[in-house]
Amino acid sequence: MPERSSILSTAEVRKPVVAASAVREFARGGFHGTTIADVARDAKISPAYVFKLFPSKERLFVAALDECFTQILASLSNGADGAEDQSPEAVLFAMGDAYARLISDRTLLLLQVHAQSVAEIEEVGDALRAGLAQVTNFTKERSGASDEAVQRFIAYGQLCHLIVTARIEEIPESWALLLSAGIRHPA
Amino acid sequence: MPERSSILSTAEVRKPVVAASAVREFARGGFHGTTIADVARDAKISPAYVFKLFPSKERLFVAALDECFTQILASLSNGADGAEDQSPEAVLFAMGDAYARLISDRTLLLLQVHAQSVAEIEEVGDALRAGLAQVTNFTKERSGASDEAVQRFIAYGQLCHLIVTARIEEIPESWALLLSAGIRHPA
DNA sequence: GGAAAGAGTGAGTGTATAGTCACTCTCATG
DNA sequence: CATGAGAGTGACTATACACTCACTCTTTCC
Numbered sequence: 170m171p172e173r174s175s176i177l178s179t180a181e182v183r184k185p186v187v188a189a190s191a192v193r194e195f196a197r198g199g200f201h202g203t204t205i206a207d208v209a210r211d212a213k214i215s216p217a218y219v220f221k222l223f224p225s226k227e228r229l230f231v232a233a234l235d236e237c238f239t240q241i242l243a244s245l246s247n248g249a250d251g252a253e254d255q256s257p258e259a260v261l262f263a264m265g266d267a268y269a270r271l272i273s274d275r276t277l278l279l280l281q282v283h284a285q286s287v288a289e290i291e292e293v294g295d296a297l298r299a300g301l302a303q304v305t306n307f308t309k310e311r312s313g314a315s316d317e318a319v320q321r322f323i324a325y326g327q328l329c330h331l332i333v334t335a336r337i338e339e340i341p342e343s344w345a346l347l348l349s350a351g352i353r354h355p356a
Numbered sequence: 357m358p359e360r361s362s363i364l365s366t367a368e369v370r371k372p373v374v375a376a377s378a379v380r381e382f383a384r385g386g387f388h389g390t391t392i393a394d395v396a397r398d399a400k401i402s403p404a405y406v407f408k409l410f411p412s413k414e415r416l417f418v419a420a421l422d423e424c425f426t427q428i429l430a431s432l433s434n435g436a437d438g439a440e441d442q443s444p445e446a447v448l449f450a451m452g453d454a455y456a457r458l459i460s461d462r463t464l465l466l467l468q469v470h471a472q473s474v475a476e477i478e479e480v481g482d483a484l485r486a487g488l489a490q491v492t493n494f495t496k497e498r499s500g501a502s503d504e505a506v507q508r509f510i511a512y513g514q515l516c517h518l519i520v521t522a523r524i525e526e527i528p529e530s531w532a533l534l535l536s537a538g539i540r541h542p543a
Numbered sequence: 544g545g546a547a548a549g550a551g552t553g554a555g556t557g558t559a560t561a562g563t564c565a566c567t568c569t570c571a572t573g
Numbered sequence: 574c575a576t577g578a579g580a581g582t583g584a585c586t587a588t589a590c591a592c593t594c595a596c597t598c599t600t601t602c603c
Contacts, residue, residue: 287386335481
């Protein structure tokens with residue numbers, strides 16, 4: 170493999186662009202409900218070239234999921250930095266707020282739910298667990314909160330996923346209000 | 357050649373049997389990852405007859421989801437009846453215990469996660485919301501607990517779904533133990 | 544100029560699958 | 574025992590989709 174110029178190859182630039190398209194498209198349709206052609210169209214390349222960049226649909230989905238968790242971690246970190254004070258409670262609260270803002274367009278949230286639903290695919294399950302490990306570890310270490318508080322943080326995050334996927338916040342009934350009470354709704 | 361049964365059933369008897377097959381198969385593969393042929397095979401009828409009983413794949417999925425929530429409600433009710441005492445805390449605890457036992461084989465839990473992931477399909481979203489309404493209302497009324505306690509009950513249920521779908525309880529790492537701490541694991 | 548490597552694609556292949564339809568078989572009833 | 578309603582299916586259609594391959598075009602470097 171002879172060394173080429175110092176300019177980044179187009180493929181290295183393309184990959185994250187296609188991954189970003191994959192995030193959007195898989196978030197919309199899920200793994201089985203999204204085609205390579207959908208992603209290719211969004212990325213404005215041919216389906217054939219998608220397979221030059223990613224060896225299989227599974228690996229493309231994993232790339233999208235990795236990108237998703239990267240954004241979540243960045244957002245949590247940012248949020249924590251902007252906390253009122255650095256007490257565990259304040260940091261956790263700020264992280265929750267940042268997360269609520271991040272998922273306001275539903276994309277990253279839906280992708281996580283779709284990933285959960287195809288976690289039986291080994292590559293997807295591995296990527297999901299890796300992402301959850303990062304989020305959990307980061308939350309614990311950055312906030313310094315107790316295990317119980319971190320567990321509660323994640324549990325209410327999951328409740329938030331349910332509320333958004335099932336569009337519960339749009340329902341003006343008592344049970345729906347009960348479930349979404351206090352869950353921060355993005356502007 | 358499969359032998360034709362010499363005893364004909366009636367459609368009214370067949371329907372719930374096929375719905376039960378649909379629960380199992382859709383729980384395994386999700387909506388897009390399961391075929392009518394899969395369900396038909398499990399129910400030991402031809403794919404064509406599935407369409408005589410249910411007009412579309414969507415409606416079959418909805419029938420499976422309805423059956424799922426029916427079982428959940430029955431289980432919660434049973435659990436509540438067996439509570440140590442009838443204080444809200446004891447009843448909620450008993451319901452959580454009953455739910456944990458019910459989903460011990462993963463089937464009903466996975467079906468709910470798959471339903472969440474295709475909630476954009478209107479019929480599925482409607483059925484999911486109806487089921488959640490029933491579960492939330494029943495939990496509130498039967499236990500007499502506060503809104504906050506019921507919300508927490510559902511939130512930790514969702515955390516439970518995450519733990520099971522991602523097989524987090526099998527991981528011997530600190531983040532995994534943190535997430536699954538205190539979540540009741542059925543025998 | 545020209546060779547080599549890589550970017551990118553058009554045109555397939557093989558397979559799967561939702562849904563249909565014309566048909567046969569069973570059985571309760573008169 | 575004849576009939577008709579309903580149980581049940583084999584064979585089909587039409588479409589979609591993951592993945593492949595032979596090919597061209599572009600850039601780089603001598």
